[in-house]
Amino acid sequence: MNQMQMMSTYYPIVASKAMIDLVQGIDINRDHIHQQRKPQKVIDRIWDICTGENGRRQSEINQNLNEGLSVAIDLIQKLATLQSHSFYAISRVQKRLAEMNEVITIAGNLAEDAHNKLHQLQVNLQACLEKIDLRIQNLEINKECQLQMNTVFSRWEAGYLSPIPVAARCFVALQELSWGHCGELWRSQNSSRQEIWLTLCNKSVALLKQDMGAQDPNERFPLHHWITQEEVSPVHAELLSYLGEGDTVETFPFRTVVSQYHHGEENLPDMIPRRLSAHRLATALMHEFFPKEEN
């Protein structure tokens, strides 16, 4: 039994009869007092002495007053109890409010914490998604690059570039690859760009070695074996010149020699070795088409 229930048990509200008697007692007394206040003549006084009517009236007033006071005191006591009841209830509400404030504060902190964590999770997820996206992009570029390499090198391997000198074949292949997906991949910050470079270089070395009939990638051949061929049609010669247009000995010495000196060795730049291996030629062309220092 809590304090409130205890108070209710001990102090029930005043009975309605008592309250009616209190209120009505006032009205009844007013009626009697009104009668008492009427002007009294001598005959009225004598009459009153004989009948005792005023005495009875006064007695009635007194009883109403007495009963009324008794009820009033009872009511005051009950109201005081109810007042205390109300104060207790208010104090409980106050206490509960304080407790609620504390709980709300805790919940607020928790919510803020959860919000921050969620935000962090969102950032992390975004980063992960970006990485995944980049990885997917890289995979796609790698795949495209691989496909392009296969296409270009298989065309070379199949002999479609046979009408032009051996070095020019490598020049044409690398030129095409540098414009396409491989060049794109090389220019990007892709993590596999180094592997791509090596793959391109190795494949070029292998095909150069194969076309020259060399036993070894480092087996050297005179320069003109690499850059000239007995019958280069004017169309192919023109194509090579077109591809090498803009290249100079100062900027791209190997690309210039391969594309523009396929008729002979006259006036060859001094910086170009006169004997070259497949490895040396492929590496030199690779450095000019896919320069590492750019990145």
Add this chain to the structure above:
Amino acid sequence: MNRESYAIVLSGGGAKGAYQVGVLQALAEMDIHISAVSGASIGSLNGAIVASANDTKDAYQRLDQLWTTLGETNVLEVDSMGLIHLLAMIGLKKTAVGKLMDLGSSLFSKSPLLGSDFVAEKKRMLENASLLKDSPLQTLMEHYLLPEALAKGLPLYISLFHSYGLLEDFGMGIAGSFRWQEIFGVDTPKSEFMHVQSLPQEQQTSALLASAAIPLFFKTKELEGKCFADGGMGGMAKSQGNTPIQPLIDAGYKNIIVTHLNDASLWSRWDFPKDVHVLEIRPQEESFGGLMDMVRFDPVQISKLKQRGYADTLYCIGKALGFVKTFQKLEQHKRLLEVATQASEASDKLRDQAAMRWKSLLKTQG
């Protein structure tokens, strides 16, 4: 339906009974249901209308109509033959002083015990003598009171005074009015109470008219071999007959409205059991007037009394019930608070548990 239900006591007071029309009007407005009626004198005639009505509003409307007619028609028609009888009766005595002495001796010796032939003869002679005819009143009652409705209506109790003969009755009436009983410690004999619906239907109107038969003015009525006069004359010292609450208390009614038709009535609420809730309607401002106002059936007076009855009822009943209702609301709100407190204890526990969990969660997370 949770309506306020009260039995009502309609006191006697002749023409002042118009006040009770206003009382009924106010009760109807306050939606107070009447469960039983008890009346004396004019109160019993009004009570018969109330008892046979469908509800409080209907009772008010019927009473209002009746009292409007009472104001417009002459109900106080002088009975010439009755007057002659009275004069003859007075002539039988030697002097007026002798008559009063005879009257006094009849009163103080408790006249029912006299039993002499002379008194019996005198009583017989004057039994039906009166100043006024009761036929206009009877016609009105027959017009407004439906016996079938009364039979099915609310329980109606009336007070009747056992008549000892006109002059004795009149003398006792005068004695009661002047309160001689207080000087000599005697009182008029107590009135009897009758449950109207228990009477044979042919006697009901007579019983009602008997209850309103003011000695000298109206004839007494014979019921079951006894003569009865105005019920308001019994137990005058404490208005036992004129404010007939006792039959309602005896029938078990606990909530009773009492209307008074005289100034500063010495009827006391403290004379009745403590478990009976009594709501009195007393005049709040003007005086009810003297004895002559009991026979003033003029429209202006009737209208004024109706308004006073209405205003006094709204004031007295409204104030008392309003006070009680305020405390009932307080009680109701206290109970609601207790229920809410109990309910909140469970939610407090849940809140505390949640708070504990959250606190430990916050600690864990640093």
